[in-house]
Amino acid sequence: MNFSQPAGSGPLHRLPPAAKLAVLFALSVLVFALSSAFALGVIAALVLGTTLLFCRPALRQWLASWPLLLTIALVAGWTAFAKDPETGLVLLLRLSALSLFATTVTTTTTIGQFIETITALARPLERIGIGNAADIGLAIGLVIRFVPEVQTRYRAVIEAHRARGLKIRPATLLVPMIIGTLQGADDIANAIDARCIRPEHAKPN
Amino acid sequence: MQTRSLVLIALFTAIIVVLGLIPPIMLGFFPVPIHAQSLGALLAGVVLGARGGTLSVLLLLVLVAIGLPVLAGGRGGLAVFVGPTAGYLFGHLPAAFIAGWVADQVSKRQLNGWKIFGGFFLGAVLGVVVQHVFGVLWLILYVGLAPSDALIGDLVFVPGDLVKAAIAAYAGQFIAQNFGARTRVA
Numbered sequence: 001m002n003f004s005q006p007a008g009s010g011p012l013h014r015l016p017p018a019a020k021l022a023v024l025f026a027l028s029v030l031v032f033a034l035s036s037a038f039a040l041g042v043i044a045a046l047v048l049g050t051t052l053l054f055c056r057p058a059l060r061q062w063l064a065s066w067p068l069l070l071t072i073a074l075v076a077g078w079t080a081f082a083k084d085p086e087t088g089l090v091l092l093l094r095l096s097a098l099s100l101f102a103t104t105v106t107t108t109t110t111i112g113q114f115i116e117t118i119t120a121l122a123r124p125l126e127r128i129g130i131g132n133a134a135d136i137g138l139a140i141g142l143v144i145r146f147v148p149e150v151q152t153r154y155r156a157v158i159e160a161h162r163a164r165g166l167k168i169r170p171a172t173l174l175v176p177m178i179i180g181t182l183q184g185a186d187d188i189a190n191a192i193d194a195r196c197i198r199p200e201h202a203k204p205n
Numbered sequence: 206m207q208t209r210s211l212v213l214i215a216l217f218t219a220i221i222v223v224l225g226l227i228p229p230i231m232l233g234f235f236p237v238p239i240h241a242q243s244l245g246a247l248l249a250g251v252v253l254g255a256r257g258g259t260l261s262v263l264l265l266l267v268l269v270a271i272g273l274p275v276l277a278g279g280r281g282g283l284a285v286f287v288g289p290t291a292g293y294l295f296g297h298l299p300a301a302f303i304a305g306w307v308a309d310q311v312s313k314r315q316l317n318g319w320k321i322f323g324g325f326f327l328g329a330v331l332g333v334v335v336q337h338v339f340g341v342l343w344l345i346l347y348v349g350l351a352p353s354d355a356l357i358g359d360l361v362f363v364p365g366d367l368v369k370a371a372i373a374a375y376a377g378q379f380i381a382q383n384f385g386a387r388t389r390v391a
Contacts, residue, residue: 082351118271
């Protein structure tokens with residue numbers, strides 16, 4: 001897994017993430033309110049133009065996400081075949097414009113900015129007593145930290161199967177992987193508490 | 206939330222991510238590849254319980270939203286949330302919750318092997334059903350497919366998902382018997 005950070009400093013990169021997300025939401029409402037192929041074609045062209053002007057890597061990223069494009073093409077193709085070509089075209093324009101813009105937002109926003117935005121959005125929840133906004137960043141960091149660890153464990157279990165000449169079956173693979181990973185939870189939790197990363201939850205002893 | 210619960214949730218999200226990265230598991234008696242990522246969501250519910258499982262899947266969706274390539278095939282980013290199959294992605298949340306809620310009820314009672322498996326399996330199947338309802342409703346209401354078309358497209362994936370429910374229940378039963386309630390997020 002590679003966590004490539006989007007690089008660049010175009011005007012889209014400088015916009016606050018919350019504004020980009022608001023535009024994405026507005027766009028999704030707009031494309032579903034419109035139902036004429038012409039209007040949607042104009043919107044799709046605008047989105048494509050914006051991406052070409054300000055953020056070409058997003059277009060490359062979008063073309064690389066072929067499983068998504070394939071499902072869009074499949075539903076649009078089926079609709080064109082089962083209903084009529086115009087409905088299929090409307091569907092194709094709608095979903096591709098939306099997914100291209102979503103990819104642009106993802107490409108022009110760093111993971112750090114996203115985490116800040118989510119934390120800021122979670123502050124009101126914290127005030128009414130649900131959860132802790134700072135925990136979101138900590139949890140995301142923990143996952144990124146432990147994915148390679150779990151991958152290593154997965155490989156170790158596969159090797160152990162090979163060494164014993166056992167067939168790899170879902171249960172014999174999943175159980176050791178899950179138990180082995182979760183057993184570390186106490187140590188990790190103690191390490192977090194020992195470093196006072198969540199001061200409000202420090203253990204009394 | 207205790208730090209330990211937070212760590213359990215994050216570790217299980219890491220497990221779900223890795224299940225999406227590994228090649229599909231081939232079952233001996235079933236000539237179909239089992240993609241392990243949606244299995245991971247059911248397992249999260251069965252192993253961590255309703256609260257932990259739902260939060261673990263929610264954390265996965267947050268990782269997807271911020272653009273990390275954590276879904277099967279290295280997908281990620283906001284685009285998957287506006288695609289035609291996003292209903293199944295959102296459906297992981299209630300699936301994990303329902304599978305977890307039933308598993309919580311089962312593990313509260315002192316049951317033996319087969320009854321635990323049966324209870325876990327029932328919960329996982331209910332979770333799968335609700336996930337498919339989400340997926341089909343998304344295809345009908347958001348994409349605009351005809352209900353009959355959406356259902357037919359969906360039915361192709363039902364057998365595989367039922368096998369996943371069985372695997373999740375089987376693995377969950379092993380973990381519940383050998384690891385006890387220590388994996389449940391309070």
